Amino acid sequence: MIRILLADDEHLIRGAMAALLSLEDDLEVVAQAATGAEALATARVIRPDVAVIDLQMPDLDGVSVAQALTTELPSCKTMIVTSHGRPGHLKRALAAGVRGFLPKTVSSDVLATVVRTVFSGGRYVDPSLAAEAISAGDNPLTPREADVLELALEGAPIDEIARRASLSPGTVRNYLSSAVGKTGASNRHEAARFARARGWI
Amino acid sequence: MIRILLADDEHLIRGAMAALLSLEDDLEVVAQAATGAEALATARVIRPDVAVIDLQMPDLDGVSVAQALTTELPSCKTMIVTSHGRPGHLKRALAAGVRGFLPKTVSSDVLATVVRTVFSGGRYVDPSLAAEAISAGDNPLTPREADVLELALEGAPIDEIARRASLSPGTVRNYLSSAVGKTGASNRHEAARFARARGWI
């Protein structure tokens, strides 16, 4: 029997997935969590075989949870399911030790199969997401550029970005200018959206 | 037996919700669809009692489907479930004749209950979404302002917005300036995000 921890902030989805996984004879959902922190806390106590975690959750995102889990509970294999598959997340997730990565568009059969695969030590990444990730290419942004661009995402003016990043406005403009050049955008807002779409930030 | 049509682009979610609804004795999922168009076509043939539709789908969004359904199949009650509950959608949905509106954070019990409620002629709107919608207030943007602001969402420069809206750049700036004033934002990008968050665009 494979013991599963299920984490998703959407109660309905979580319950439904649990119902679905429970239909399989060899799978058992032993715990559920609605937030990243909750997932982590529960996992420490329950020590599940496989953790199925939603990528976007209110507090910690799925990748952070996975990161913590792989160091704290190496015996617990982590896999991530997501609605909005962005290439960058896949790379981050893999680096965090995630063993399976799926969009929620897959069928339930696939989910169950992948749970078994990662449980027995294998890995699985959704082919279309993998293809996207490859075509998206490497992140050309320097860490600082990425930081600044992320703050620019919400549409804040430069002065505010500068304050939030503890930089001088001039420096912020330089980073943004560089980022705009690298993305081929015509202003920082477009650049920020572009980078977000690629999963670079 | 209440006959249900289920539409959601995420296969996993759809299957899981179907599994969950089927656990109820008086509910039966008679059809599933992955897109808005598919949902519509299927409903015309199957004539379900209740249509449970995801708000965001690749082609037609849930509200458009609901609109079509209420005129074409008045006997079919429509309800909408959504991940990202934005107040504006709720208002639009209600105007489109939707009988139930739920975030996916609710429990499965609630879903089943609401299905029964709308089937028997009642209405149900998630209380927290309703509260949000009320606090968001009415849309103060004129239609044209909303148009322009929507084009500004992607971060395009003013000249491009002007071209896409077939307006002079000066006019675009005026609308944007007005919208920025109404939203209390400090630039159009922030204003666009704000308006989006309120469901105004």
Place this chain on the structure above:
DNA sequence: TGGCGCGCATGACATCTGTCATGGGTTTCT
């Protein structure tokens, strides 16, 4: 040890944007 890339900053310049005043045409309501 000498590049090289990066982080951080400043200054100058051209352009883009936001704001305001103004005006004419249309529709809607009273």
Place this chain on the structure above:
DNA sequence: AGAAACCCATGACAGATGTCATGCGCGCCA
């Protein structure tokens, strides 16, 4: 008919932004 709101446009001005050149210090690596 008149007022009010909206649509569209132009012009002018200040401030924000994008771009470029330049500089210093740091850590990494051949």
